[in-house]
Amino acid sequence: MKLLYSFLKDMKLASKSFYFYMELGIALIFVVVLLFIVPENPDPKMDVYAYIDLQGPYKTMTEEALSRENTDLIMLNSREEVKAELKGNRGSVGLVITQADDRIVYEYILQGYEGEKFRNILKTSTEAGFVSEAANYRSVTNVITLEEDTEKLSLRLNILPVFLAYNAAFMGLFIIAAYIFLDKEEGTIKAFAVTPARVWHYLLGKVGVILVSGLMSGLVATIFLAGLKANYLHLILLLIATNAFGSTVGLFIASFFNTMVKAMGWLYVIIIILSFSAVSYYLPAFSPLIIRILPSYPMLFAFRETLYDVGNTGYIYTNVLGFSAASVILFLLANYRFKKTLTV
Amino acid sequence: MIKVEGLYHSYTKNEKYAVQDLNFEIAKGEVLGFLGPSGAGKSTTQGVMTGLLQLQKGNVTVAGFDVRKISRTMFNKIGVSFEQSNVYGKLSGLENLEFYRKLFDVPTEDPKAMLELVGLDHVADQKAAEYSKGMKHRLTFVRSMLNKPELWFLDEPTTGLDPAIASQIKDIIKKKKEEGTTVFLTTHNMYVADALCDRVAFIIDGVIKLIDSPRNLKLQYGERLVEVEYREGDCLKKEKLSFLDRKDRSHLTEIVNAGNIEMMHTKEATLEEIFIKVTGRGLK
Numbered sequence: 001m002k003l004l005y006s007f008l009k010d011m012k013l014a015s016k017s018f019y020f021y022m023e024l025g026i027a028l029i030f031v032v033v034l035l036f037i038v039p040e041n042p043d044p045k046m047d048v049y050a051y052i053d054l055q056g057p058y059k060t061m062t063e064e065a066l067s068r069e070n071t072d073l074i075m076l077n078s079r080e081e082v083k084a085e086l087k088g089n090r091g092s093v094g095l096v097i098t099q100a101d102d103r104i105v106y107e108y109i110l111q112g113y114e115g116e117k118f119r120n121i122l123k124t125s126t127e128a129g130f131v132s133e134a135a136n137y138r139s140v141t142n143v144i145t146l147e148e149d150t151e152k153l154s155l156r157l158n159i160l161p162v163f164l165a166y167n168a169a170f171m172g173l174f175i176i177a178a179y180i181f182l183d184k185e186e187g188t189i190k191a192f193a194v195t196p197a198r199v200w201h202y203l204l205g206k207v208g209v210i211l212v213s214g215l216m217s218g219l220v221a222t223i224f225l226a227g228l229k230a231n232y233l234h235l236i237l238l239l240i241a242t243n244a245f246g247s248t249v250g251l252f253i254a255s256f257f258n259t260m261v262k263a264m265g266w267l268y269v270i271i272i273i274l275s276f277s278a279v280s281y282y283l284p285a286f287s288p289l290i291i292r293i294l295p296s297y298p299m300l301f302a303f304r305e306t307l308y309d310v311g312n313t314g315y316i317y318t319n320v321l322g323f324s325a326a327s328v329i330l331f332l333l334a335n336y337r338f339k340k341t342l343t344v
Numbered sequence: 345m346i347k348v349e350g351l352y353h354s355y356t357k358n359e360k361y362a363v364q365d366l367n368f369e370i371a372k373g374e375v376l377g378f379l380g381p382s383g384a385g386k387s388t389t390q391g392v393m394t395g396l397l398q399l400q401k402g403n404v405t406v407a408g409f410d411v412r413k414i415s416r417t418m419f420n421k422i423g424v425s426f427e428q429s430n431v432y433g434k435l436s437g438l439e440n441l442e443f444y445r446k447l448f449d450v451p452t453e454d455p456k457a458m459l460e461l462v463g464l465d466h467v468a469d470q471k472a473a474e475y476s477k478g479m480k481h482r483l484t485f486v487r488s489m490l491n492k493p494e495l496w497f498l499d500e501p502t503t504g505l506d507p508a509i510a511s512q513i514k515d516i517i518k519k520k521k522e523e524g525t526t527v528f529l530t531t532h533n534m535y536v537a538d539a540l541c542d543r544v545a546f547i548i549d550g551v552i553k554l555i556d557s558p559r560n561l562k563l564q565y566g567e568r569l570v571e572v573e574y575r576e577g578d579c580l581k582k583e584k585l586s587f588l589d590r591k592d593r594s595h596l597t598e599i600v601n602a603g604n605i606e607m608m609h610t611k612e613a614t615l616e617e618i619f620i621k622v623t624g625r626g627l628k
């Protein structure tokens with residue numbers, strides 16, 4: 001009962017505080033950004049500004065070949081015009097094709113930020129283009145699909161797990177610490193400590209508040225971005241387990257300090273370290289062990305699984321159990337420490 | 345109700361003690377006043393007794409519980425008021441009390457009646473953050489009464505209050521005392537201490553210098569003076585005469601016989617004067 005009262009009181013306090021809305025606010029901003037700014041699937045087409053100075057059959061042949069490519073070809077009348085257009089559109093390349101003696105000269109005008117890889121692709125695809133135009137060309141390229149039914153998530157849905165992990169799960173790390181230090185500052189912890197209520201009532205009440213705001217922001221973001229595509233049962237279980245993990249880590253760290261300022265450094269370092277796993281999430285080729293052992297690493301993939309039509313249920317439940325168990329342990333440790341330090 | 349033996353406490357966990365070798369007892373129904381200048385160790389002592397500070401050295405028993413292993417149920421029996429008010433600023437006065445009373449397992453007072461008791465009923469629904477300092481202090485004070493404590497810890501309950509309200513608070517404590525509540529009272533206010541305490545302890549630099557009843561202290565240290573103002577011819581004269589001095593006594597008789605007395609009153613030593621006499625230091 002005291003736990004319930006403590007939780008309800010904290011909810012009431014939280015509903016009047018800035019932090020509570022911050023998380024939800026970030027969720028809404030995130031949704032808006034993703035819905036209106038990030039395209040569902042980024043357009044792989046690239047604008048090409050071209051100036052072709054060829055004669056006769058060469059001209060039509062080249063134009064035909066280019067229009068078959070996956071590009072938007074914009075024809076211009078001079079090399080200068082191409083350069084001018086390039087300046088106005090950073091996502092474009094310029095192409096100038098001229099005739100010198102008996103040879104056709106391909107000249108790409110790039111923006112300057114393109115890497116070696118991109119240049120090579122341009123080069124080989126240009127060469128390949130000519131090869132395929134040759135009379136006795138035969139395609140020898142075979143595409144082999146590694147996993148027959150791999151589902152590819154849209155760009156938006158691929159970003160969502162990162163949001164869920166960092167806003168819905170780990171934001172609580174900071175906020176729970178902030179709540180506790182606010183109470184310390186106000187001195188209300190001392191008043192609480194001289195009642196029959198227990199320290200764990202107090203702590204668990206706070207975890208509950210963080211859970212409510214974490215669930216809200218996580219669900220809001222998912223509903224808007226994934227709609228019915230997500231498995232909400234799995235998502236909710238995972239949100240509960242990971243959010244509890246985040247707040248108990250926060251509690252544990254907070255138990256070593258008596259002001260927010262002192263705890264801030266550690267909280268910050270932890271968040272930064274945890275966010276390294278987002279790199280491996282986007283670049284699977286870069287997954288050193290040091291990143292794979294971060295709790296945020298499996299968390300990201302587990303959140304992603306909840307977005308697939310057929311998610312890896314085993315993986316999700318392993319994560320739910322793992323994070324729940326870790327939360328319980330961290331909570332017990334924090335409780336043990338706070339029993340001694342909460343009122344000092 | 346309270347037994348303290350050889351209590352030491354150091355915030356820095358070294359030889360620098362905030363209080364050292366404290367020994368005292370408080371009987372059931374007794375009011376013990378802790379008097380001492382700022383930094384003497386009064387709040388530290390209360391902190392250890394209420395379990396807010398961990399007991400480092402010594403033995404402390406409160407309401408039958410060893411504070412080394414406090415049972416949470418002990419807090420049903422005790423009430424604690426703090427020197428710095430600590431209420432939830434975002435909750436109203438009433439909400440603060442409503443929440444707090446639910447944390448106890450024993451019958452509690454009616455929050456509205458409590459607010460009325462300290463004159464806060466008109467701001468019951470206002471956020472505590474908007475209260476004045478004195479109002480917050482009264483809310484903190486009255487919160488400590490909610491569980492009808494048998495043992496009451498009051499850390500400077502009248503500090504920062506205007507005299508009228510301070511006197512009101514004093515009356516509330518007096519009434520509780522008459523009902524049998526045991527009180528550990530820390531104060532700077534000598535009149536409050538004098539009016540309420542069965543015994544007072546003088547504490548300075550973490551050490552208790554003396555514990556006795558205000559009456560005994562006055563008898564022992566007070567000079568028992570008479571202050572008299574009388575007219576002699578055209579001029580007004582003012583003198584302080586001691587009861588203990590033969591010459592003073594006969595001089596006083598002369599003045600009385602002359603019959604020109606404008607004002608005369610006995611002047612007992614105040615606790616403050618005695619404090620200065622005993623410790624060589626003021627209370628402020």
Ligand SMILES: Nc1ncnc2c1ncn2[C@@H]1O[C@H](COP(=O)(O)OP(=O)(O)OP(=O)(O)O)[C@@H](O)[C@H]1O
Pocket residue numbers: 344355356362380381382383384385386387388389427
């Ligand atoms: N949290 C703390 N950390 C370190 N030292 C402290 C702390 N609280 C008090 N002290 C020190 O312990 C000593 C006793 O302080 P305490 O608060 O018990 O005094 P007090 O008698 O209640 O004074 P006041 O009348 O000003 O309330 C002081 O020297 C003070 O500096």
Ligand SMILES: [Mg+2]
Pocket residue numbers: 386387388427499
């Ligand atoms: Mg004090």
